[in-house]
Amino acid sequence: xxxxxxxxxxxxxxxxxxxxxxxxxxxxxxxxxxxxxxxxxxxxxxxxxxxxxxxxxxxxxxxxxxxxxxxxxxxxxxxxxxxxxxxxxxxxxxxxxxxxxxxxxxxxxxxxxxxxxxxxxxxxxxxxxxxxxxxxxxxxxxxxxxxxxxxxxxxxxxxxxx
Amino acid sequence: xxxxxxxxxxxxxxxxxxxxxxxxxxxxxxxxxxxxxxxxxxxxxxxxxxxxxxxxxxxxxxxxxxxxxxxxxxxxxxxxxxxxxxxxxxxxxxxxxxxxxxxxxxxxxxxxxxxxxxxxxxxxxxxxxxxxxx
Numbered sequence: 001x002x003x004x005x006x007x008x009x010x011x012x013x014x015x016x017x018x019x020x021x022x023x024x025x026x027x028x029x030x031x032x033x034x035x036x037x038x039x040x041x042x043x044x045x046x047x048x049x050x051x052x053x054x055x056x057x058x059x060x061x062x063x064x065x066x067x068x069x070x071x072x073x074x075x076x077x078x079x080x081x082x083x084x085x086x087x088x089x090x091x092x093x094x095x096x097x098x099x100x101x102x103x104x105x106x107x108x109x110x111x112x113x114x115x116x117x118x119x120x121x122x123x124x125x126x127x128x129x130x131x132x133x134x135x136x137x138x139x140x141x142x143x144x145x146x147x148x149x150x151x152x153x154x155x156x157x158x159x160x161x162x
Numbered sequence: 163x164x165x166x167x168x169x170x171x172x173x174x175x176x177x178x179x180x181x182x183x184x185x186x187x188x189x190x191x192x193x194x195x196x197x198x199x200x201x202x203x204x205x206x207x208x209x210x211x212x213x214x215x216x217x218x219x220x221x222x223x224x225x226x227x228x229x230x231x232x233x234x235x236x237x238x239x240x241x242x243x244x245x246x247x248x249x250x251x252x253x254x255x256x257x258x259x260x261x262x263x264x265x266x267x268x269x270x271x272x273x274x275x276x277x278x279x280x281x282x283x284x285x286x287x288x289x290x291x292x293x294x295x296x
Contacts, residue, residue, distance in 0.1 A: 021236045075214045078206060079187060082194035092203050094273050115250035118209040121202065122250060123257045133276065135257065137206040 005038075007045035010054070012037040052105045056159055063156045070117050070148070078118040081138060093139035094123065097132045097146055101154050106161035113153055120145055165230045173229060177222045184218025191215060200271065201260050205253055212249045217242055 006012060012034070019033030081090055101107055107125060114120045114134065119141070123133040132149070136142055169177075191210035198204045220238035227235035264272050 018240060022240065024233075071213050075187060075210060078194075078210055079190045082190050082197075082207065082210075085194065085197055092200070092206075094202075094276060096275060111250045111254065112247055115209065115253050116213055116246045118206060118213055121205040121209075121257055122254050123202075123261055133261075135202045135205060137203065 006041065007049075008041040008051065011044055012041045015040055052161075053103075054160060055162065059156050059159045063153075063160070066152060066156070067113055067116070074117045074119040077141075078137060090137075091139045092135065092137050093142060095134045095136050095142050095145060097134060097149050099130055099132050099149065099154055101157055101162070102130070103157070103161040106157040109157055109161075110149075110153060114149070169226070169229055173225065177226050180218045180222035180225070184215050184220075184222065187211065187213075187218065188215035202257070205257055209249070209253075212245055216245050 015037035016030075016033045019036060020030065023029045023033070099107075099110075101110060110132075111122050111125075114122050119137045121135040121137075123135050125132050134145065134149075136145055188211040191207045194207035194210070195204055198207060220242045224235055224238040227238075261272075261276070263269075265277060268277060
């Protein structure tokens with residue numbers, strides 16, 4: 001019964017929380033936000049009937065922090081490379097990474113992580129072989145990204161989604 | 163915006179630093195976008211604007227609005243989150259369209275292992291051989 005009424009409880013919580021953040025706190029707003037969130041979760045259920053399995057959310061703060069630090073670092077790196085463009089010997093390259101992650105949601109989050117981080121661009125993911133193709137702005141950093149994807153982000157996402 | 167005069171100097175400095183940081187990174191990204199030679203390289207330049215470019219300006223705006231209105235204003239963080247979560251859709255679409263075209267044209271700058279994916283006879287009839295997570 002609860003599962004039918006609230007197919008995506010986490011989504012409802014997050015949406016209602018967002019509504020409260022965007023408006024002034026009042027009982028009316030809380031009820032309106034909750035109502036809208038529940039309605040949105042029904043829409044989500046119609047679009048994607050199966051629930052997104054989340055095994056453990058304990059890793060989430062660490063993932064967010066790692067990403068935060070990574071984004072700052074790669075912002076500096078890419079900005080420096082762009083400013084010295086032409087004088088250095090930067091060569092971009094394609095990077096093929098075999099990833100063990102199979103969860104579609106996990107892969108979607110990995111795509112957001114890699115795109116949000118300057119210096120790496122997601123080119124394609126071949127689901128038959130589990131190969132991820134990235135374009136790396138600084139080819140000299142290929143080893144680093146190979147390590148970061150397979151040893152840092154993928155294990156975290158696997159713990160959360162698989 | 164009435165209470166701008168009440169913003170203390172230390173907060174003004176913090177806000178100014180975030181604004182300058184965000185706009186400078188956006189400018190560098192735009193500059194790189196203009197100067198870079200290849201399509202795939204140009205994919206990287208705007209990510210400066212969508213990460214700390216947006217982030218810096220959004221943080222500055224949130225800080226200033228929170229002080230002036232005397233309550234936490236977090237709208238900008240939602241904007242930042244929405245930008246970060248939706249940018250991959252656009253960039254992946256562009257990258258995959260470009261890759262598809264390069265494969266059709268057998269472009270020389272693609273590494274051979276990427277060209278091969280589409281020369282697999284099983285997949286050529288269906289066009290792109292891969293499925294992304296999106």
